Amino acid sequence: MSADNVKLGHDLNEAVTALLVDLPIKAASFIVTIYGDVVEPRGGVVWIGNLIETCKSIGITETLVRTAVSRLVSAGQLAGEREGRRSYYRLTDTAQAEFAEAASLFYGPEPAVRWQFVLINGPSPDEIMQGLERDGFARLSPRLAVGTHPVPPLPGRVIVFNAELATENGALREFAEEAWNLPRFAEAYHEFAVRFGAFSQRAGDCAALSPFDCLIARLLLVHQYRLIMLREPHLPKSALPDNWPGEEARHLFADLYSLLSKKADGYVGRRFVNEAGRLQETTPASQHRLDRLKSR
Structure with missing residues (x-):
């Protein structure tokens, strides 16, 4: 998506508009981000008008919003x-x-690594295997996968084995290089760091950004970070290449999220509503996220 082609619902600051350059965003996926970042820690309910207004500012039409919600x-x-x-x-x-x-993955400390092997019994295992691969697991054979993510809901014919590493040496890194496409995730983290690092330099302390600017910037930050975090395998450092860019991206996410949140949450408290009235600017759940980010 080119910034020149975005039909803005608000006049966004140029630093925020620059985040949209060459950034294709699907309506349903962005709505999931809005719910995850704004709505879930405030009770889980929101007026569709708030979704329409927010999405319009990044070029997603009302028709696309309603279709995606359906x-x-x-x-x-x-x-x-x-x-x-x-x-x-x-x-x-x-x-x-x-x-x-x-949310515990995005806003919490680095998750502890827990290895799991998933064995798929019965006919036609490929559909289940593809779902596991989307969730960060690696295919070891047509019926066996390994990963560190929590196993998603699976049919009863699937067996899950928890495992512990007896030793960590160069063989683990070699195995990880063969089992996962780590360069793809490294490139994604690098692109994230370049895009939002440039935004951080342009925005500075965010004094020139409006509360709506801060909300949109934070949503874009969470959206792009989520697309990587939910798919990358979250391996121990001993299994990762040297100079792994995920750590830099993690710190950048924490710093920017904290910086943008005061104004962004203020806008949410003034404009977002559910059937009972305005959403709260902050809740124990939203404050807990900020506290965990600051404690990293």
């Missing part, structure tokens, strides 16, 4: 509610649990 409802992630003429959408219990687990 698909998320069909997928069991959102449930619709009406209050008068307004439509609200709530995270389902399953989605709320998934979002809370993802």
